[in-house]
Amino acid sequence: xxxxxxxxxxxxxxxxxxxxxxxxxxxxxxxxxxxxxxxxxxxxxxxxxxxxxxxxxxxxxxxxxxxxxxxxxxxxxxxxxxxxxxxxxxxxxxxxxxxxxxxxxxxxxxxxxxxxxxxxxxxxxxxxxxxxxxxxxxxxxxxxxxxxxxxxxxxxxxxxxxxxxxxxxxxxxxxxxxxxxxxxxxxxxxxxxxxxxxxxxxxxxxxxxxxxxxxxxxxxxxxxxxxxxxxxxxxxxxxxxxxxxxxxxxxxxxxxxxxxxxxxxxxxxxxxxxxxxxxxxxxxxxxxxxxxxxxxxxxxxxxxxxxxxxxxxxxxxxxxxxxxxxxxxxxxxxxxxxxxxxxxxxxxxxxxxxxxxxxxxxxxxxxxxxxxxxxxxxxxxxxxxxxxxxxxxxxxxxxxxxxxxxxxxx
Numbered sequence: 001x002x003x004x005x006x007x008x009x010x011x012x013x014x015x016x017x018x019x020x021x022x023x024x025x026x027x028x029x030x031x032x033x034x035x036x037x038x039x040x041x042x043x044x045x046x047x048x049x050x051x052x053x054x055x056x057x058x059x060x061x062x063x064x065x066x067x068x069x070x071x072x073x074x075x076x077x078x079x080x081x082x083x084x085x086x087x088x089x090x091x092x093x094x095x096x097x098x099x100x101x102x103x104x105x106x107x108x109x110x111x112x113x114x115x116x117x118x119x120x121x122x123x124x125x126x127x128x129x130x131x132x133x134x135x136x137x138x139x140x141x142x143x144x145x146x147x148x149x150x151x152x153x154x155x156x157x158x159x160x161x162x163x164x165x166x167x168x169x170x171x172x173x174x175x176x177x178x179x180x181x182x183x184x185x186x187x188x189x190x191x192x193x194x195x196x197x198x199x200x201x202x203x204x205x206x207x208x209x210x211x212x213x214x215x216x217x218x219x220x221x222x223x224x225x226x227x228x229x230x231x232x233x234x235x236x237x238x239x240x241x242x243x244x245x246x247x248x249x250x251x252x253x254x255x256x257x258x259x260x261x262x263x264x265x266x267x268x269x270x271x272x273x274x275x276x277x278x279x280x281x282x283x284x285x286x287x288x289x290x291x292x293x294x295x296x297x298x299x300x301x302x303x304x305x306x307x308x309x310x311x312x313x314x315x316x317x318x319x320x321x322x323x324x325x326x327x328x329x330x331x332x333x334x335x336x337x338x339x340x341x342x343x344x345x346x347x348x349x350x351x352x353x354x355x356x357x358x359x360x361x362x363x364x365x366x367x368x369x370x371x372x373x374x375x376x377x378x379x380x381x382x383x384x385x386x387x388x389x390x391x392x393x394x395x396x397x398x399x400x401x402x403x404x405x406x407x408x409x410x
Contacts, residue, residue, distance in 0.1 A: 002027055003049040006229050007042060007129075008137055009120070011056040021226035022046065028234045034227060039127035046129065052237075053131040055120055057138030057158065058168045060241075061087075061111040064102065072098070076243065079109060085391075087111065088360050088405065095246070099164045099239030108164035108239050110136070117246055132248050134241040138166040140228040146191040147215075150174075151225065152198035158225075162187060164238035175204040176352045180364070180401075182209070332356050335406065338384040339363075346376050352401070361406040362391075366399050373402040385409060 007022035020042050024032040035045060065082050067075050076098045080091040087094065095117045099108025124131060141149045141160035151158040157174050160166035161181065169177045182189055192213040200214060208214075242248055339361070343349060346367075353364035367373045373393060380388045387409045394401040 003031075004028075004052065004234060005046045005049045006052045006054070006232055006234075007046070007131075008054040008140065008226050008229060009056065009123075010226075011058065011137075021229060023229040023232075024049065025234055030230055034230055036226070039124065039129060043128045051129060051131045052133040052135065053124065053129075054135050054137040054140055055241075057136035057166070058156075059112060059116055060136040060138070062136065062138065062165050062167065062239075063109050063111070064165070065107055065109045066105050067107055068105065075107070083109065083111060088355070088357055088362055089113075095241070095244070097239060097241050097243045108162075110164070110239050110241060112241065117241065121246060130248065131242065133237060134246075135237055135239070136166075136241075137225065138168060139164065139237070140225060140232060141166070141196070142194070142228075142231070147194060148190045148192075149194045149196065150198050150203075151196045152203060153225075157198070157203070161185065161190070171203060173353070175206050176350075178205070179207045180352060331359055332361070335361055335384075335386060338386070339380065339406065342376075342379050342383050346372075346379065348372065349376060359408055363404045363406065365402050365404065367402065368399060370395055370400050373400050377402075377404060380404070380406065 004025040005022050006025065007020050010019040010021070012019075019036065020039055021034055021036045022042055022045065023030055023034055024045075035042075037045075063083075063086075065079065067078060067082060070078075079098050080094065080096045083096055084091050093114055095112050095114045097110045097112075099110065101107050120134070138158055138160055141151050141158060143149055143160045143162065149160045151160075152171065155171055156168055157171050158166065158168050159178070159181070167177070167181070189209060190212060192215050193208075194215045194217050196217055198216075200216070205214065335356075343351060343365075348368050349372075350366040351363060352366055353362075355362045365373070365376065367376060370393060373390070377388055377390055380386070384406075386406045389405045389407075391403040391405050393403075
């Protein structure tokens with residue numbers, strides 16, 4: 001009897017009491033209803049069962065990548081540099097994971113901020129949870145070959161387009177992003193699109209090819225995204241975010257198990273040999289406690305309204321990051337204020353997508369021809385104080401798609 005637990009971390013969880021939902025499986029079938037609580041409650045319920053967790057998919061990029069032949073460990077090392085040209089952020093700050101192989105040279109891949117991965121891992125470890133598999137919650141949506149799935153929420157839409165592919169977008173941008181995704185779909189245009197919690201009259205699906213069939217299917221789930229856990233399949237996933245430094249260490253434990261007895265004896269001898277240093281250790285521990293109390297006093301003097309915190313150093317770092325985030329918002333507003341008039345004055349310009357992260361803005365625009373795209377780039381360069389770089393241009397018969405990177409001048 002194989003026991004598994006599938007758990008989803010709510011995207012709106014709070015720092016003090018993160019909420020999660022989970023379902024127990026035995027031999028691939030649900031053996032419990034949907035349970036909800038914080039991670040400490042989840043740990044008591046889960047015990048030693050194999051754990052698969054789903055984290056917010058809005059923070060994760062799912063894509064495909066072409067890689068040359070080689071061992072999987074070599075491909076994982078080469079993956080960040082193969083993805084580098086298509087990413088805004090420095091690959092050194094990102095965690096890139098390699099999924100299953102699609103064909104001879106094509107693989108699924110996922111990219112997430114490394115700090116987010118560290119935060120999720122610490123969150124689970126603090127509760128005593130050690131997942132074997134970590135997936136974006138986008139992959140909770142049902143999927144089958146030749147069919148995409150749309151799941152509508154209040155202000156955004158989740159789209160699953162493959163075994164390890166999908167995205168989340170603002171509901172007002174759905175039509176343009178869906179059209180762009182269909183144009184770039186490596187696996188081909190789907191025969192049908194399943195709509196869950198989506199009314200065709202409430203969302204813009206204009207511009208879709210006429211031969212794509214739209215299927216209204218509210219029967220898949222009558223409640224929230226978490227209830228898809230009850231309908232989830234337990235087969236091997238096409239990708240797992242827990243790779244590299246975040247890979248589960250169960251295999252290492254199995255390999256080291258024959259040496260546990262010898263290691264325990266060596267530890268006893270080591271402790272006996274270090275007994276003379278015990279007094280010094282106690283003194284250092286006392287000093288550490290005093291420093292911790294002093295840091296707490298400094299923190300509360302700066303943030304008198306804050307409640308009691310366990311780690312004032314980490315909390316101070318968190319507050320500083322929030323302050324830095326405010327500066328980013330001012331920079332974004334300044335950049336948008338200068339760029340918007342130039343974009344408005346450009347003839348036949350369509351802005352298909354806008355992305356801002358860490359002092360850089362990426363625009364995906366549509367123009368009639370390459371000359372218009374170059375002209376728009378020059379207007380931005382001349383009429384703003386930002387550095388403008390043309391990352392890519394894709395020309396068809398009657399239009400050009402251009403990707404512009406706008407950043408601080410060096």
